[in-house]
Amino acid sequence: MAGVGLAAVAAGVGLSLGPAAAADGAGTSLTPDQALTRLQDGNARFVANAQLCAADLNAQRGAVAKGQAPWATIVSCADSRVPPELVFGGLGLGELFITRNAGNLVDTAVLGTIEYGAAVLGSPLIVVLGHSKCGAVAAACDVVVKNATFPGSIGPMIEPIVPAALAVRDKGGDFVDAAVRESAIRTAARLPARSSVVADLVAKGKVKIVSARYDLDSGKVEFLG
Numbered sequence: 609m610a611g612v613g614l615a616a617v618a619a620g621v622g623l624s625l626g627p628a629a630a631a632d633g634a635g636t637s638l639t640p641d642q643a644l645t646r647l648q649d650g651n652a653r654f655v656a657n658a659q660l661c662a663a664d665l666n667a668q669r670g671a672v673a674k675g676q677a678p679w680a681t682i683v684s685c686a687d688s689r690v691p692p693e694l695v696f697g698g699l700g701l702g703e704l705f706i707t708r709n710a711g712n713l714v715d716t717a718v719l720g721t722i723e724y725g726a727a728v729l730g731s732p733l734i735v736v737l738g739h740s741k742c743g744a745v746a747a748a749c750d751v752v753v754k755n756a757t758f759p760g761s762i763g764p765m766i767e768p769i770v771p772a773a774l775a776v777r778d779k780g781g782d783f784v785d786a787a788v789r790e791s792a793i794r795t796a797a798r799l800p801a802r803s804s805v806v807a808d809l810v811a812k813g814k815v816k817i818v819s820a821r822y823d824l825d826s827g828k829v830e831f832l833g
């Protein structure tokens with residue numbers, strides 16, 4: 609996508625490009641599906657040959673210093689074991705646009721970040737990435753079954769996960785894992801309703817939204833839909 613195209617996209621959704629964004633130049637030429645395939649291939653590389661995933665960061669730094677054209681946006685958990693750049697195959701600087709917080713949730717700051725990635729930077733794919741044994745999701749499950757409470761802002765933070773936990777509480781199997789999946793699916797599904805910027809780009813086929821679950825044991829990312 610040319611810079612003019614990016615400007616048009618941004619203008620179309622009511623965003624103005626600042627000098628920094630205008631200097632970014634072209635965005636990625638990848639389609640949403642091509643970006644998804646690249647993530648899937650990268651995760652397979654991570655699972656099969658994690659030692660090969662070290663990127664040449666020195667060379668990349670010079671290449672991306674003047675601008676970025678990330679080709680996927682990842683809404684990930686803050687969990688130290690789920691760094692998107694590594695689990696998707698050692699992707700280095702300038703490739704993934706990432707937000708991270710406990711529970712891979714979407715608040716106003718994350719939503720604005722997603723919109724910026726999609727509308728201004730031209731990122732064609734949005735992935736809501738949950739993971740097995742997520743502490744934030746487990747805490748929300750404890751709220752549901754044990755009426756648990758947590759100090760400070762932790763309780764309010766995990767509140768958005770509670771409806772997902774309630775929805776799968778009686779389904780049997782691993783409660784926390786079912787809630788991990790349900791929360792990621794719901795968070796992804798709600799994005800267009802919460803953002804006309806995202807909804808417009810999805811309707812035009814420029815952006816695709818998917819949910820996924822990373823398995824801490826196997827290293828595999830399972831795309832949920």
Ligand SMILES: [Zn+2]
Nearest residue numbers: 685687742743
């Ligand atoms: Zn987590």
